[in-house]
Amino acid sequence: MNTETSGLAGKHAVVTGGGSGIGAATAEALVRAGARVTLMGRDAARLAAQRDALNALSLSGTAGDIACIAVDVTQEAAVVAAFEQAGPVDILINNAGQAQAAPFAQTDIALWQRMLDVNLTGVFLCTRAVLPGMLERGYGRIVNVASTAGQTGYAYVAAYCAAKHGVIGLTRALALEVATKGVTVNAVCPGYTETELLRASLDQITSKTSRSEEEARRILLRNNPQQRFVTPEEVANAALWLCMPGSAAITGQSISVSGGEVT
Numbered sequence: 001m002n003t004e005t006s007g008l009a010g011k012h013a014v015v016t017g018g019g020s021g022i023g024a025a026t027a028e029a030l031v032r033a034g035a036r037v038t039l040m041g042r043d044a045a046r047l048a049a050q051r052d053a054l055n056a057l058s059l060s061g062t063a064g065d066i067a068c069i070a071v072d073v074t075q076e077a078a079v080v081a082a083f084e085q086a087g088p089v090d091i092l093i094n095n096a097g098q099a100q101a102a103p104f105a106q107t108d109i110a111l112w113q114r115m116l117d118v119n120l121t122g123v124f125l126c127t128r129a130v131l132p133g134m135l136e137r138g139y140g141r142i143v144n145v146a147s148t149a150g151q152t153g154y155a156y157v158a159a160y161c162a163a164k165h166g167v168i169g170l171t172r173a174l175a176l177e178v179a180t181k182g183v184t185v186n187a188v189c190p191g192y193t194e195t196e197l198l199r200a201s202l203d204q205i206t207s208k209t210s211r212s213e214e215e216a217r218r219i220l221l222r223n224n225p226q227q228r229f230v231t232p233e234e235v236a237n238a239a240l241w242l243c244m245p246g247s248a249a250i251t252g253q254s255i256s257v258s259g260g261e262v263t
Contacts, residue, residue: 026145030093120167
């Protein structure tokens with residue numbers, strides 16, 4: 001393995017929501033950089049398929065470099081058990097998330113709580129599980145996958161925006177607490193990205209407005225200077241950079257990966 005692809009050799013990374021989309025792309029980027037990776041998520045079959053795909057790359061030459069653990073990040077006891085099973089963690093990618101749209105007047109307490117639980121409380125629980133070990137070892141990288149919805153407002157997703165703004169607030173506060181401890185805490189904030197969440201947004205627009213998918217795509221891209229959606233790999237590259245040795249001075253930041261939509 002050459003130095004270009006071994007910057008994270010010997011490091012153990014956990015990626016939540018690692019079975020698809022941004023999580024899967026980030027896991028692959030970490031593996032290519034030499035890290036040992038544990039995928040976490042609710043869908044055990046999807047995680048296993050992603051693990052097999054990563055193992056098939058044979059990038060590290062070491063069997064068992066990729067593990068997977070099924071867990072619901074909103075459940076405190078389950079998160080504690082999952083991270084005990086995973087062992088010491090050097091890098092945490094808090095990627096698990098969910099988006100659901102509704103006008104504010106139709107946002108009931110169940111939707112509100114679900115958005116907070118998945119997008120914010122999950123980040124809190126997973127971070128709390130790994131932080132003591134990182135502080136003890138004097139090293140850690142925490143990257144929270146937030147959203148441009150944490151940097152600006154979008155109509156009809158008040159609960160999601162509130163949760164993602166919370167993720168950025170948590171990122172900034174924790175970064176200050178651990179700034180002298182060898183641990184960095186950052187967020188990447190994707191704009192609309194080619195994932196299942198984007199597909200759900202497009203489906204919702206087409207079903208509720210009778211517009212075509214092409215028209216729905218134009219609606220979502222109207223404020224994007226590049227006039228295109230972000231790819232999962234582009235988000236993964238930003239997350240990987242924050243984990244590399246050369247980024248040790250970067251902490252408390254919320255990096256927009258959005259084609260210039262948020263600056």
